[in-house]
Amino acid sequence: PPDVEQLGRATWTFLHTTAAYYPERPTPNQRANMLNLLHSLPILYPCSHCASHLGETMKTNPPDVSGRIALSRWLCERHNEVNESLGKKIFDCTKTDERWKDGPPD
Ligand code: FAD
Numbered sequence: 436p437p438d439v440e441q442l443g444r445a446t447w448t449f450l451h452t453t454a455a456y457y458p459e460r461p462t463p464n465q466r467a468n469m470l471n472l473l474h475s476l477p478i479l480y481p482c483s484h485c486a487s488h489l490g491e492t493m494k495t496n497p498p499d500v501s502g503r504i505a506l507s508r509w510l511c512e513r514h515n516e517v518n519e520s521l522g523k524k525i526f527d528c529t530k531t532d533e534r535w536k537d538g539p540p541d
Contacts, residue, residue, distance in 0.1 A: 455536035457503040469500045
């Protein structure tokens with residue numbers, strides 16, 4: 436079975452980075468494809484308890500693919516739900532661009 440921690444770090448890196456560079460004004464095609472990507476995770480993510488937990492939280496909080504700021508925040512909140520359930524620190528969602536796009540200020 437995959438290493439759930441390494442898989443998680445790699446997947447969060449991909450998802451947060453993709454959200455950080457998602458357009459502020461996505462085309463209908465970009466929105467539809469982002470929705471497909473996110474909706475595929477509860478079906479395909481190769482950690483079954485992670486996948487089913489994500490599927491439950493996505494029912495309560497459907498993805499917001501309207502633009503990169505909203506999407507980055509939505510993803511940060513879902514990641515924080517996982518952090519909380521694992522007893523990890525809650526991430527400050529105002530720091531998402533700094534972590535995944537811009538780097539620390541000089
Ligand atoms: P990670 O949680 O992997 O975070 C990587 C980096 O992201 C951090 O170092 C930090 O810089 C940054 N970061 C942290 N929180 C946020 C945030 N809220 N927003 C933006 N950036 C942030 N593991 C389980 O054991 N059970 C589960 O149910 C589970 N579900 C998961 C569901 C998904 C969709 C994914 C992608 C992973 C899941 N994992 C689950 C794995 C888990 O979330 C972690 O990836 C893993 O435990 C490794 O944790 P880490 O401490 O190295 O940092």
